[in-house]
Each structure stands twice: as C-alpha cells, then as structure tokens.
Amino acid sequence: xxxxxxxxxxxxxxxxxxxxxxxxxxxxxxxxxxxxxxxxxxxxxxxxxxxxxxxxxxxxxxxxxxxxxxxxxxxxxxxxxxxxxxxxxxxxxxxxxxxxxxxxxxxxxxxxxxxxxxxxxxxxxxxxxxxxxxxxxxxxxxxxxxxxxxxxxxxxxxxxxxxxxxxxxxxxxxxxxxxxxxxxxxxxxxxxxxxxxxxxxxxxxxxxxxxxxxxxxxxxxxxxxxxxxxxxxxxxxxxxxxxxxxxxxxxxxxxxxxxxxxxxxxxxxxxxxxxxxxxxxxxxxxxxxxxxxxxxxxxxxxxxxxxxxxxxxxxxxxxxxxxxxxxxxxxxxxxxxxxxxxxxx
Numbered sequence: 001x002x003x004x005x006x007x008x009x010x011x012x013x014x015x016x017x018x019x020x021x022x023x024x025x026x027x028x029x030x031x032x033x034x035x036x037x038x039x040x041x042x043x044x045x046x047x048x049x050x051x052x053x054x055x056x057x058x059x060x061x062x063x064x065x066x067x068x069x070x071x072x073x074x075x076x077x078x079x080x081x082x083x084x085x086x087x088x089x090x091x092x093x094x095x096x097x098x099x100x101x102x103x104x105x106x107x108x109x110x111x112x113x114x115x116x117x118x119x120x121x122x123x124x125x126x127x128x129x130x131x132x133x134x135x136x137x138x139x140x141x142x143x144x145x146x147x148x149x150x151x152x153x154x155x156x157x158x159x160x161x162x163x164x165x166x167x168x169x170x171x172x173x174x175x176x177x178x179x180x181x182x183x184x185x186x187x188x189x190x191x192x193x194x195x196x197x198x199x200x201x202x203x204x205x206x207x208x209x210x211x212x213x214x215x216x217x218x219x220x221x222x223x224x225x226x227x228x229x230x231x232x233x234x235x236x237x238x239x240x241x242x243x244x245x246x247x248x249x250x251x252x253x254x255x256x257x258x259x260x261x262x263x264x265x266x267x268x269x270x271x272x273x274x275x276x277x278x279x280x281x282x283x284x285x286x287x288x289x290x291x292x293x294x295x296x297x298x299x300x301x302x303x304x305x306x307x308x309x310x311x312x313x314x315x316x317x318x319x320x321x322x323x324x325x326x327x328x329x330x331x332x333x334x335x336x337x338x339x340x341x342x343x344x345x
Contacts, residue, residue, distance in 0.1 A: 036081060037081065037082055040081045040082065044060075045074055045077070045078075047062060047063045047064070047071070047074055047277060048060055048061065048062050048063070048074065048078055049061040049063070049280060049284060051251075051284065051287050053252065053255030053256065053269070053271075053288065054255070054256060055268055055269075056268035057255035057256070057268050057269035057270070057271070058082075058255070058268070058269070058270050058271070059251055059254070059255050059271045059272070059273055060078050060082055060084070060270075060271070060272045060273070061251070061273045061275065061280060061283060061284070062074055062075055062078050062154075062272060062273065062274050062275070063275065063276070063277030063278075063279070063280040064154040064274060064275070064276060064277060065276075065277060066151045066152065066153075066154070066276060067149050067151055067153075068153075068154070069149070069153070071153070071154045072153045072154050072157040074154075075154045075157045075158050075161065075272075075274055076157055076161055078272055079158065079161040079162070079165070079272055080161065082270055082272065083165055083168075083270070084165070084168060084270045084271055084272045085167070085168060085169065085257065085259040085267070085269050085270050085271065086168065086169040086170075086171055086254045086257060086259075086269065086271045086272075087158050087161075087162050087168065087169070087170050087171070087271070087272045087273075087274065088170075088171045088172075088173040088250055088251055088254050088271060088272070088273045088274070089155045089158055089159075089170065089171070089172065089173060089174075089273075089274045089275075090155070090173060090174050090247060090274060090275040090276060090279065091152075091155055091172050091173075091174050092172050092174045092175060092176045092177055093172050093176070094176060094177055094178065095174075095177060096172065098151075098152040098155060098156065099152075099155060099156055099159040118130075118134055121134055122134075125178065125181075154274055155274060158170070158272075158274045167259075171250070171254060172250075173246075173247050173250030173251060173254075173273065173275075174243065174246065174247060174250070175242070175243055175246040175298070175299070179299060179301060180238060180239065180242075180243065182301040183238045183242070183298070183300075183301060183302070184234075184235055184238045184239060186301065186302040187234035187235075187237070187238060187302075188232065188234060188235070192232060192234075195231075195232075196232055196235070240278065240279070240282070241282065242298045243279065244279055244282030244283055244285075244286060245282075245286060245290055245294060245295065245298060246295060246298060247273075247275055247279055247283055248282070248283045248286040248287060248289075248290045249290045249291075249294070249295050251271065251273045251283065251287075252287070252288060252290060254269070254271040254273070255269050255271050256269070257269050257271075
C-alpha cells in the first residue's frame, strides 16, 4: 500500500453510534525477521509490554511520556524491530494535525495562543467547553516553554516510522476529544467546574526535563490528572478509566484484523500501541475483556439542566477572571479587553 493509503487510514476512527471490531484484509509484504523478533521479545524495554490476542496475534504496548525524547526512541526501536501490520496511537482524528506539523510550528502555536484562536475555539465548542479547551492549551503551552519541547513527539515519530513500512497502517485509537471534554464537564457541578478551571490556571505546573524522564514510570500529564482526581474523582473516571476502556477496545480491534502476505496466506497480526504510560496498567487489566456493550455508554454525552441567573452570573464572573489569567500566561495582555468587548457584542 502506498502513501495515499496511509493518508486515508489517518481518517479512520470509531464512530459514536457504532463502534465495532472490523476485520480488514490487507495485502502486505513484510518480513518479520523471526529470529530478531524472538530475541527482542525476550528482552523488551521496560516501557514495553507484550500482549497476546486471537489467532497468534501480538500487541507491543509502548508506554510513553508525552514530552520525552527517550520515549520517541522507544517507539522507533519497537516499530523498526517488529515491523507491525498496524500501529495504534493515543490520538483521535480531530487531533491528527499534530502528526503533520513540525516541532517548531507546534511550539509556536502552543506558546502564542491568539484571541482569534480563542474565539474560534469558543464558537466551535460552546463557552464552557471552549474555555476548558483554552485552559488545557495554556497548560500545554507552559509545559512547552518550560521543557523546550512540543507534546506528541512520540506520535509524530510513530507516523514517520509507519510510512517506512510497506502496507503498515496507522489508526487513531482514542475517544474523540469533544466527547471526553463534554463528559468531563457533565459530571461536574458548576461550582466544581470553576474550581477545576481555577486550579488549572493558578496552580504552578512547572517541570524540568529531568522531571519528565522520572515520569517514565508515570506519565506526566496522567500524573497531573491523577492529582486533580484527588479533588475531582469524576475527572479521573472520565479522563483515565473511560479512556483506558476505549483504548483497549481499539487495540483489541487492531489485533483482530486480518493481513495477507504475497502468497495470500493470512498472517497473525502484529500491532504496536503507542499510549501514555499512565494508561498501560488499565489496558493490561482490561485486555481482551472489552466489548461493544462496554464502549457504547462512554460515548454518550449527558446534558445538564439550565442554570439560574445567580449561577450564570457567578460563572461569567469567574470565567472573566480566568480569561485574564490566561492572557497573562500566554503573553498577550490585550486579549482580555478584546474578549470582554466580544462578549458584550
């Protein structure tokens, strides 16, 4: 399969109304290098787990730190050695642009969040979800500045390695981000939302490159979410546990695919999963236990009842303060005044 097929495969994702394991029959010409792979299997890097699926299929689950050069090297080593039929990454289609942008562009976009971009995010996602997106972007921007590295390098590395292997597919394995954010907001009360936003903006999340490598044992972003889960247990359920379930289902679907060699013989599927290391314990626990019936409920977006005027006033006032703090964090002081002007009109 050529470059065009790889681009088409980037558009694949689980649909909200129907998430099923499908069997793909794809002609491939991949020499697995059995001896090399057997040696590799017996000496896996400490961040890699080998899971077995149906019909002799295998999944190499690579746990990564999202801001780590070492994690990028781990991804390259695994893919180059096992030459998989399919690689599943912890991204959804709406975040696919991270694969095509270079590090410099991503760093610039993360550190220079413009008012126009903020306005577009709010318009597309609604005020509360839009503000949550902006808050998460601002935290990501600070991490990018602190570490001098843009997030998602391991996914870009996986994408580059996939293009070097004839017939290899790349699949988006994460739940659509808008569903995750909507469900996270839905489980929180209006007061909890303000408290969460306050903690994202006002707490100092400062990390060094040495800190990131220490987080090889526990992913950096997952650790932040775990800390938040102490105060907001519902957040941990949505961002970690539910996504463990969804990612596991995606990975199970990947090893259930059928791939044929030049002799038209179906080969046992070899898959590589690239996920934050914070998800690996949950995926290993759930492996080959997740069904369609388990996934459907976590794709539903629940809507809360409308709020009274007092609550709305408090929320708007709190949001205005958050906008001001975000404007200071991303270094464009005029954004607050522009945003207030826009809200008034």
